[in-house]
Every structure is written in C-alpha cells, then in structure tokens.
Amino acid sequence: MRLLKPILGAALFVSILINVVLIYKVRGRRAIITVNGVPVTRTDMNNYLEQAYGPQYKASMVQRLLVDQEAHQQGVAPTDAEVQEEFDAKRELDWSYSQRLARAPWLLDEARAEIKLGNEEQHLLAKDIPVTDEEVRAEYQENPQIYDTPNKARCTVAAILNDARTEDVKKMLLSQAPPYSPATIAANYPHEVIFLGDNNHFTFAQPYNTQYNAAVFAMAPKTVRVEPPGELAQLGAKKIIIRMDEIIPGRVADTTDPKVIKKIKLHVQLHRARPASELLAGLWQKANLVFDDQTDRTNTELLFFPDKSKSQP
Numbered sequence: 041m042r043l044l045k046p047i048l049g050a051a052l053f054v055s056i057l058i059n060v061v062l063i064y065k066v067r068g069r070r071a072i073i074t075v076n077g078v079p080v081t082r083t084d085m086n087n088y089l090e091q092a093y094g095p096q097y098k099a100s101m102v103q104r105l106l107v108d109q110e111a112h113q114q115g116v117a118p119t120d121a122e123v124q125e126e127f128d129a130k131r132e133l134d135w136s137y138s139q140r141l142a143r144a145p146w147l148l149d150e151a152r153a154e155i156k157l158g159n160e161e162q163h164l165l166a167k168d169i170p171v172t173d174e175e176v177r178a179e180y181q182e183n184p185q186i187y188d189t190p191n192k193a194r195c196t197v198a199a200i201l202n203d204a205r206t207e208d209v210k211k212m213l214l215s216q217a218p219p220y221s222p223a224t225i226a227a228n229y230p231h232e233v234i235f236l237g238d239n240n241h242f243t244f245a246q247p248y249n250t251q252y253n254a255a256v257f258a259m260a261p262k263t264v265r266v267e268p269p270g271e272l273a274q275l276g277a278k279k280i281i282i283r284m285d286e287i288i289p290g291r292v293a294d295t296t297d298p299k300v301i302k303k304i305k306l307h308v309q310l311h312r313a314r315p316a317s318e319l320l321a322g323l324w325q326k327a328n329l330v331f332d333d334q335t336d337r338t339n340t341e342l343l344f345f346p347d348k349s350k351s352q353p
Contacts, residue, residue, distance in 0.1 A: 095339040102340055104153065106323040107160050116163035123156045130155070131238045133245050135197075138238040161316055166309035176304050180295055186307065187293040187300060188248035193256050196222060196283040197242035199269070202232040203278040206266065209233055213264050213283045234277075241285075248290040259284040320344055 071079030089097075111117040131138045141148060180187055196213060200206050209229065212220040222240040226233055236242050244253045259265060261284050269277035293300050324344060331337040 095336070095343060098336055099340040099343040102329070103320065103344070104157055106320070106327055107157060107164065110323055111160035111164055114164060114167055116160065116167055118156060118159045118163075123152055123159065126155050126159065127152050132243050135236045135238075135242055139236060142239075161319065162306065162310060165313040165316060165319055166306050169309040169312055171305045171308045175308050176295075176301060179304050179308050180293070183307070184293070185247040185250070187295075187304060189290045189293070190248055191246040191257060191290040192288040193244040193246070193253065193259075193284065194286040194288065195237075195242045195244060195256065196240065196285055197236045198222070198225070198281040199234045199236060199272050199275065199277040200232070200279040200281060201234065201276050202229070205229050205232045206279045206281070210264055210266065210281055213281060214262075216262075242282075246290070248292060256282060256284070257287065261286065317345070 069081050069083060072082050072085065073080040108117065131141065141151060198209055198213065200209060209225060212225050212228075222235040226235060244256045246252045246254075246257055255265070259282070264281060264283045267280040267282060269280055272280060295301065295304070321344075324341075329337065331340075
C-alpha cells in the first residue's frame, strides 16, 4: 500500500499532463475564424504571425528585457504612476495619438510599454552625467516652454465629413435645452461627423507667455467657431467646429521643485549622453542570452545593429 500511493500520484500527474497537451493540440486545430466555410485555426494564426512579425517581435522583447533589467539594477526604472502620468499627458495633448488608441484599444498596454522603455533608456543614458546648478539655470532660461505648464483649452472638436451637416452640428453643440453629447451627435450623423481627442475631449495647448492658438484662447466658454479643415482635409474633413468648454491657466515652472529640477537635469544630461545604440550594444555584450534557434540570435543582432551586417563580407 505504501508503494501504491506514490504510483497512483505519479499516474495521476502523467494523466493530467497528457490531457493538457491534448487540449492545447486540439485547441490549436479548432477554427477560431471561418471565412465562407474556410476555417482559420489558432495554429494557422500563430504560424502567420511568426513568419510575418516573428523576428521584429523577438528582438523587441529582448530589447525591452535588457533595458528593463538594467534600469531596475541601476535604480532608474520609472514607477507605474510615472508611466501613467506621461501616457495621460501625451494622450491629452496629441489628438492623433489618442484617436489611434481609441480605434485600437487593444494597444493601450503596448503604448504604456513603449513609454516605459523610452523613459528607462533616457535615464540609463543620463545616469552619472554631472550637471551644475548653472547648467540647470541656463537650460531653463533657453527653453522655458519645455518646463512651464502651458495654458490649456479643453474643447469639443468635431470634424465634419459632410458639409451639409455643418449648421446642424453647430446648433447641437450650442444647444443647452437639451444639451447634446458628442456621442449623441455622432449617432445622429454616422459617418458624417467625427469627434476628435481623448474620449471626445480635445485639448489645445498654448505654451506659457506665447500667443500660440490665440484664436481658440480668445473664445468665450460655450461659444462655437467654424474653421477650415487644415491638415484634417486629408482625412476627408470639410469643416472643423470648435466649442470652447473650459480654459485652464498655465503657470511658470517652480525651479526649486525637485521634480522640475530632475526634468531639467535630464534634458541637460541627454545633450551629452552617448547614442542609444551604444547602450544597447553594451547590454547585448554582457547579457547571458540563450536562443533555442540560433537563427533568432542572428536576426535579432541584425535588427539591433544593421551597420554591422553591412560591414560583413
């Protein structure tokens, strides 16, 4: 009986293992999409992705792991809150960036990962580069717009794709009884009006002590102006309607704030930092890299260091 229990336990473990393997095999052969009766299996999808994007994806994963490991080892990795703050600021002030993410919400985590990687690379490149107080003062005096908080105009911005709808949309944006949300207006005119920005809120920025976007900042709250499409003409816009919702005044940077000083120092350090390619080369050389397929190592190295491949006979 004493021997029977270990044998039964081992048999149960093997049985579970076999079932797991069979489940994954069957899962890979089961159709996840069917197009006019033609099945596409998970294995089909994985094979396609491997062939089309495998080398770039693997190289990207290696780079991220190398940089992230080094950033943590050197104590310069950003916190999740810092990454989220940078992500939110970019999404607020870059309407095209926010539109891309709105159309492809599955890329939100990838967008944060890219910001984290860029942050880690910058801080690794800047580490141990000394900066004097005089350099901090000079950098701020030369580039105050980088560090001052800009004035912000929170607006509702509609791109009109059918010019015949311009007046209707303008009236709805001005209406207070009842008020119409961007979602309601877009639903009334599908494929004829698109609202821009992050969650239908568009933020115009005006660097402090400048007149950038002066026409927008001259608008009174809840007023509307109609503009030509500008760069949005290439997207099919005939008119742009802007409704002023709120103005948030900016302010001069507090150059005694440690957070501001850190940001200024980083910019100074990056002016003198080595190229990012040298950082990656150093991490590659000292890393313990194990590739199951040596072709992956070769492809990754070629993607990291394309100039090296050109110099080879």
